[in-house]
Amino acid sequence: MSAKFLFGASLGALCAFAGCTPALAQDTPPSAEEQASADQAGIADIVVTAQRVEENSQRVPVAIDVIAPAELVQQNVIRAEDLSRVTPSLSASGGGGPTTVFFVRGVGNATVNGYSDPAIAFNYDGVYIGRPTSTSGVFYDLERVEVLKGPQGTLYGRNATAGAINVIPNRPKLGETSGNFMLGYGNYDWLTGQAAINVPVGRDVAVRAAASVSRHDAFQSDGTGNQREYAGRLQIYGEPTAQLDLRLAFDFSHQGGAGSSGFYLGAVDPTFGPTGFAGYQFTPSGFSDQQGLLDPASNAYLASRFIAQAGRAGAVVDGVPYNHNNYWGVTAELNYQTDAGTLTIQPAYRESRIDYAFNGVFRQGVTKEKDTQSSVEARWAGDFGTSVDYLLGAIYFDESINATARYNQQTLSPYQDFSTGTESWAGFGKVTFHPTEALSLTAAGRYTSDRKTFDGTSNVYILFCGNPEPPQDFCPTLPFIPLASTEAELRSFYASQGVPITPVPLFVLPPFAGGSQTAPFVLLAPIAIDSGLKNDKFTYRLAAQYDFSPRNMIYASYETGYHAGGFSFARGVETYEPETIRAYTIGSKNRFLDNRLQLNVEAFLWKYKNQQFSQFGYDLGNPPSTVFLTRNIGDSTIKGFDVDVEFLATENTLISANVQRLDTKYDSFTYFAPNQGLPPNTTCPFSPTTQTTPGGTIAVFEIDCSGNPAFNSPKWSFNLSGQQTVPIGNDYKAVLVAGTRYRSSSYSSADYLPYLQAQATYVSYASVTFGREDDSLYLTLYVNNIEDNRRLVGGTTNAAGLIAASAEQPRTYGIRLGGNF
Template identity: 70%
Template sequence: MNTAASCAALALALAATPALAQDTANDEAAAEQEGIGDIIVTAQRTATVSQRTPLAIDVIQPEELTTQQVIRAEDLSRIAPSLAAVGGAGGTTSFFVRGVGNNSSNAYSDPAISFNYDGVYVGRPSSTSGVFYDLQRVEVLKGPQGTLYGRNATAGAINVIPNRPEIGEQSVDFMLGYGNYDWLTGQAAVNVPLGETLAMRASGSVSRRDGFMTDGTGEQREYAGRVQFLYDPGTDLTVRVAADYSSQGGSSPSGFYLGKVDPVFGQTGFQRYDFTPSGFSPDQGLLDPRSAAYVAQRFVTNAGRTGVVIDGQPYNDNEFWGVTAEIVYSTDAGTLTVQPAYREASLDYVFNAVFREGASTEEDQQFSVEARWNGDLGDNVSYLLGGIYFDEDISATARYNQNTLTPFQNFETGTTSWAGFGMVTVRPVENLSLTAAARYTDDKKRFDGLSDVYILFCGNPAPQQDFCPTLPFTPLVSSAAALRTFYANAGVPVVNVPLFALPPIAGGSQTAPFVLNSRIPINATLSNDKVTYRLAAQYDFTPRNMIYASMETGYHAGGFSFARGVESYLPEQIRAWTLGTKNRFLDNRLQVNLEAFWWDYRDQQFSQFGFDLGNPPSTVFLTRNIGDSTIKGLDLDVQVLPTETTTLSANVQYLDTSYDSFVYFAPNQGLPPNTSCPYTPTTQTTPGGATLNVFAIDCSGNQAFNSPKWSLNLDARQVVNVGPFDMHLNAGTRYRGASYSSADYLPYLQARPNFVSYASITFADHDETMFLTFYVNNIENSRRLIGGTATSTGLIVANAEQPQTIGVRLGGSF
């Protein structure tokens, strides 16, 4: 499929829409509840019907969350074809929508998607778990949301919307499940009337299971609870107050060794890099004895020895809580909504991946208040005015032990942001709506911290001299002072200048081991402001058939990295054009939605392991602006009810992505970079004025990260009446095409195409007050690759999707 064919297909669909709409005009008298039901969304900050909302949006219903075992934010990618969500250390989740996103995994970089829980923007990607229970729905807004959601929404927005208390209703809902890996899941909710004007809703969830890895890592120990009070006296004022708490235990999966990379030399010197697969299964963790023997054989040039160990014990000890109030005052002139909120997170976690041990502690506090006014000017003009204030403070420590390189980080950072926004919709003639919206955002960020970096050397870094079989690797200690003491007792000096660079009279030596210490202080501020906007048009052929077009811009604030010479990065921007149509046909039994999009992505931020401009350079996790890209494609969503008891649905997304410019740098230390992208030798200047030999790596023209060309979800549901109960048969599959998540574009790090299918059978009484479900997920036991990173020993550490899971669920409503 090429661009011309894609546009032609959309044009034919749009051209056919008026005729099809005319054919179904006589059916509009049918009851709205017959056929496919309407879904109410609040994606535009007001309640609208999804099918009549001119936005690219995926609405995920509670039953889908249950079927796909959605416990954490990364689990959403199993449902929404446009979304790639990858879990990281300490509960951190990285989001990509159609190739737009960021691998944020630390406290000093922001996600590129706006995650909103119960109407509150959540600033930390580590604070997006513990909320997926007792929900009305989850909305995934695709594309920049630069006006109503604002900053850090270049990729889109995820809105998690809980069920709310209901006045005068008493109810109990529960679900309890058990499956392989000793997986226990449970949810419960109670709605209690407290008089005629007050109601309370309390709910909670639990998920406990063993790890998928052979070393026991990746286990879940998660608990969450929420309580809400709603006051509704039946007048113009309603007040809802909510509080929630969640605890995350267990650990992150350690990963597995995908294989090893070794340089190959010939008579003329370096020839190529060879990759040798390990042959290990995706569930063989790094702490498995077989994995330990594999890494222990690798020679580490810096340390002049073999015997690397991965022995840090992963764990999570994370807590999250928050409170919010929603005050709604309705008048004849309009409706005022005010929502103040406060959230805290306390994190303490250890993980492995490419590290002997990575660890972090973090304290996060955020306060926000948002106010909106919705109103109408006559019958043909509606408007929204709003403002938001957001303040975030973070205090954190971190250490990343890589056997020969260990930074100890201690920092405080924060953001103060405010924005004003407005939207107006005008209906100049019947069935035509024109919308204009704009937002002004002012961001001020601050960072004050120190990264104390230690690099172990056997001697002058030449292979024939580096041989120190008893030199101890960097120990598992929690502070720089403890590391210094350890090496002082071992007789290894800690110095600021390499020993081999000093004359003998100053203690220099070409062969003596030493630890090189460098300090990276950052005390800086950033100030960004931006105007973003949206223009849209919608035409309704009938109440069930419409087309829409829009152009919207988005903005993602800049930030900081602990990296010499590249301490900060610029904001990124995106401009998106969308043309779509939403339709219902055949007495409301066929739904066809089609969307075409073209995104222009500028100054894209990308976070990954790389090298700073120190002398010598250090391996760091940094965010940088890697260039520009063009993203275009089609999204087709079809749902059909061939009978009253049969539901079939399909969602297909086609993506054509390409980096228009994408250049980054790697140190030139003799060997060329291991990448499939072209590279050329050049130089860079360090902050101290020294010249570094580097390679400029040009990946322009490559596919965007986490953006498979084809994504497909197919689902089917059949209800069979069997005497006193109904039998619900559910089955489906999802397909994801090949994609990359790392900037080297190596073939063995490509996520291969795969199908992942599920099936379930549910027995329920006719009123569905009780149900019993048997399920199997990932029938194929297909383990798609989730990223991969090279360690200092030349081994590739990767993760994979969840294995096959089977189980049973029992639930009911009273």
Template identity: 70%
Template sequence: MKRFPQHVSFVAMAMAALPAVAQAQSANGDAAAGQLGEIIVTAERVSQSQQKTPLAIDVVSASELANQRVTRAEDLSRTSPALAAIGGSGGTTTFYLRGVGNNTVNAYSDPAIAFNYDGVYVGRPSSTSGVFYDLARVEVLKGPQGTLYGRNATGGAINVIPNRPKLNTTGVEGNVGYGNFDWLTLQGAVNLPVGENVAIRAAGNLSHHDAFLSDGTGNQREEGARVQIYAEPSADLDLRLAFDYAHQGGASASGYYVGSVNPTFGPTGFAGYRFTPSGLSTQQGTGDPASQALLASRFLAQAGRAGAVQDGRPSNDNSYWGVTGELNYKTDGGTLTIQPAWREASLDYVFTNIFREAASKEKDRQASVEARWAGKFGDQVDYLVGGMYFDERISATARYNQLTLTPFQSFKTSTESWAGFGKVTFRPVEELSLTAAGRYTSDKKTFNGLSQVYILFCGQPGIGNVCPTLPLMPRVQSAADLEAFYTSNGVRITNVPLFVLPPVAGGSTTAPFVLRSPIPINSGLKNDKFTYRLAAQYDFSPRNMVYASFETGYHAGGFSFARGLESYAPETLDAYTIGTKNRFLDNKLQINLEGFLWKYRNQQFSQFGYDLGSPPSTVFLTRNIGNSTIKGFDLDVELLPASNTLLSASVQYLDTSYDSFVYFVPNQGLPPNTACPFTPQTQTTPGGVINVFAIDCSGRPAFNAPKWSVTLNGQQTIPLDTVKLVLQANTRFRSANFVSADYLPYLKAPSTYVTTLSATIAAEDDRWSLTGYMFNLENNQRIVNPFTNSANLVVANAEQPRTYGIRAGFKF
């Protein structure tokens, strides 16, 4: 933190000479008139000014999305101090808002942050790709959305809103960009009128770049297209039909080796764990020759040998498409809105990271319909009532080769959810608004599947057996193929560990074997919850107001392929908020401030760990781990000191603490590698009594939640006869924070700055433009998503490296 004031002072001086771009006002503001403009949002399901909306909301304009090179959902974290968006395999993105979120990396866990595309809730975190082009804006809503939005919005919502067709307007716009890593981007949109009452808008997108990592992974091959038809048969009725398609190729990043973890021993026995940095860079993928040599040198105690390789090759072949309809019918009594939607995804991807090779094939489809009625009772009462139905069906197969353990999974899961909601705002006097809103949600989920788990042993663990020629888990497609492989190599496959059997039954403490450990699940869950919001707003003037609210949020329970931990319960969040939004200096200065206190209960937590089987298996599971308290403030400032100068700053301060955070791992002799206190216990499971360690991380801060997040922005426009020069800079500071719940010092992301610079020559009317840019000037790559593999090597991903290039745009 000592560098923080110095760096901010430097950036502030640089911005005085070379101001940078503001997030949304530059696109929507009236800078030519010397005043900040209004941004219209739909955060409360009706169109209104952002400054009149009593919510904490970051609005990201289309120009800022282009400036920050947002081509995937994970890139959104560069646009909002409150948001952490972490990319994963197969297009999966995990979102955290103000420290609230969960690692949703498979098809049977749901996100805690609602992702809404074109007004439609998207249930799969793997289906948020391919939509970031020809957008009007992105709205990031902070805090539980327990009344008006979708489902499972414990920590907030992200609304991605495309540009819509315009009547009686012919227009063409587009841009092309090229940069390092051979990064080619193409975007275009055409708006065509069809008579006086119908318009069509078609848009497309392409983003291709070479690998960010030395092993050829982390490359991008994505394309998308969207077509919309809009009609106004009468002044009271409008209809819209939208179709979109996207394909994702390329490969997920393999990750890099942070270092190795080794137990140490002294005269009295176990003396702790020693971490040794790998010496490899963040861009040396796990398939790099140096990385492979490091892996091969590691001794796998369970297999009794060294010499492992990672020979899987990451790839993506994922397709997404959807159809959305929207009807708005206006009457003297109010407006009816109906929005049905259908979305499908077909995923086929391979990834590595901590695995030798992992792969998933998945078919998703969701159907939804939402209906709303918004009206007024006189001048004092506004109301909105509505309902939503959501139905999701998923069929998937997956395999996860961890060198000494491989599960082969096959499952079908479904979610049926319906909700009724309403909101009433009453104004007893003109300046005061009182709001009450509520939502009743009913979720029904089913899960039917089998995980066939195979675990390789070189005899009895812990007695130092050596099996130098024992084959590690092969890269095969099915459980039958794996059994045939080991049978042909003379390795016994058994449902019971050989070391627990007597010799007369074929038992042995030294003979290698493969343990077959199936995990079947055929179960269902039904959760329902009433959530609500109470709020008050007082307008001191047309440009100054204060607000306060209390709101509750809810996230449904679900399933995991983990013995003894097959299901988990819903989580809830209570949010207390007080804030103020203001314009001063004849609409040249905007200051918004919000303070918040969140109480998180029965929190869901997803991580790689052991289940409670005997013996245990390494699995990715979700469980309820306790409660937490999150408090802090957001400060957003925008200033037009001159008609061609725009400055802004966003600051978020977070104080987070887990009030109770307890989870269990099997006791296999050595203590767990964690900075949290732990105690040995026994636990009764369906398979019998097992020894475990209870790990207590209570009192620790939330991970993925930096205490300070600061973004400084500005823009300077310099008129040059018939053209203009626009100079831009942006820097984002995040203080150090843990990125894993083990709270180990080497899993703490350091304080970093990421700065973007650009210069644009454009026509006065913006009909054409040419931009040169550099993103991540410092080339700072924070650690994200760390895990430990079977060789006790810590594998993690890193944020995007420095990129630079040019971009040309046109519109007419």
């Protein structure tokens, strides 16, 4: 069934229910008291700030998913990557250490280092967070989480081609002494806890304090994938006058434990026949997805593999992953109301110090980084009578990053030392004109100016057993690159082994200069970048909304988005250009059946240009190095529809469904890989060619993946849930909750290999809660991922030809005790 047909049918149903002509309208309008009573009955309204002002989510002409705090607790949402369990449009996965990769409807990028920016704007307490490593430790004592789908090129602007995630804490309340707590325990010795208290200080001031903790044992057999996290937040709110309110907020969090090392999916080997190369063969490992890379059986599997570049077998993964990451921030908010409008000013400062190690395709990767960011945003919201509403604003954002990193890949290890900074200015505005009571026309725009700098070096050490060309050289005692924390240690190690470190390969030097076709050596390939980028862009939004009734409306919009360029430590591809997106949307939001049925429908078409793509692959050096780089690969088209239904069947029975259909295609998608004799392992067409780089002309394969679907974009995604409340006497109740989440198959890597495709999965959950009617005390039994389905999260081939992959969380279950006072 096409999106066009379904959307048209939904609008037809809308007209039948709501009345699309005055003849079907109610003859006598309800009184104010009747309307207020009707509005409070049935499905509750949700206030959002998706357009920087408080509005009913059902009246906002924006594609938005609103996640309630109860859903976050139900799904054990602790980190940003956990959000994908509660909204079908969002794909979020954890990378090495604290990094999180976000995709919305197939749009996003893998931002796993300090020199690339995410395509989704993450905002915490109204503050834009520049680093995806700093998005954890905030999911407690929340009012709601908003997931805005599509480019946010006006009000949230910077680097928001895919959307925005707004995490909004509960604010202090005047004149109220209240609080809540929750303590949980489950398998994997999973201990969770949250608590908050609100205390008035006189009539005009209130203080709110909140804290959380989450600790669980390892998900992987090698002791990795454990969690040790805690966080706290303190807010002070005051209203000195009836027109002025002030809020000061401070928060901190610590992330410990270790990310999962991953598991071996299988081995990839070239095959040969009478005419030479015959293709690649994949052999599954047969390992459980919970058998970590440091497991003795996994290391025996790796050690059995011959690594041609080193001329030997025997490699192991022995670098233990860890997290030791600390974050803190402070923000203030001022709101001043006048007869002409409301002024809002919000300055903020945030700092993170992260130190983490991870595995995957690495023997060990280690990053140490200090990130600081300061920002200030000012907004003025007003109106001209009842016909015009407007919003004007400006934001200044300044970010500074200083980092060192090393990525040991057995035969290659870069040592990086860099500093990078971003200074961004933006001015934005929105005006909505109401020519009639039912019709609203909106125009919004934003001008963004980004200035980025990068200064750093990456000294890449590459181990060779003589000449890499056939015939094969053998070095059975040549040490793999050691787990040296500094370059000096690495140099000292190989000096003691009699293995030279040279900037020129030994096999190209004449014998009198120390050259040899067979002697092992370590090649030093330095990469230095001292550069800056300037990107300026105007983005805008045009929208129209028509209200058939107070509960039924239709809207349409056209919006543009922009994502700044950046840098990579990769020879020949050191920088990449900005990407842009154009989005067409038509939607409808409705309440029927005396406010008991909510039906929201949206159809969208996105055109993506000069798309940025981040991957672990080769640069264009001679010889090439395996690096993590971002480059511009081409254009794509994304279209589809969303249907969100919420039905309050009885006073105590709530049924919900959220369905997304995606149709994605890369209109142009080409990239290059070095030609080292064997063809690339990909299902995309390729052809040999050459490229001119600063180091000379090199042989490469041009790989053309045009026509393939976008990454992390399952064709079908849906969440189904039901909630039944059973009264027990006058003072108690039982609440039964059950649901499932389905995602069809999708790819996350540019090889489009069938064994790296994440297969279609159902992940279901259930809980039963017994408690008092007023929720002052409750006890919950829960189970998540009943099927124990662990969806594949990417996979990359290491130097030994083994695919190291990751998977989502296993089945978890437990008990929670909580209450409100």
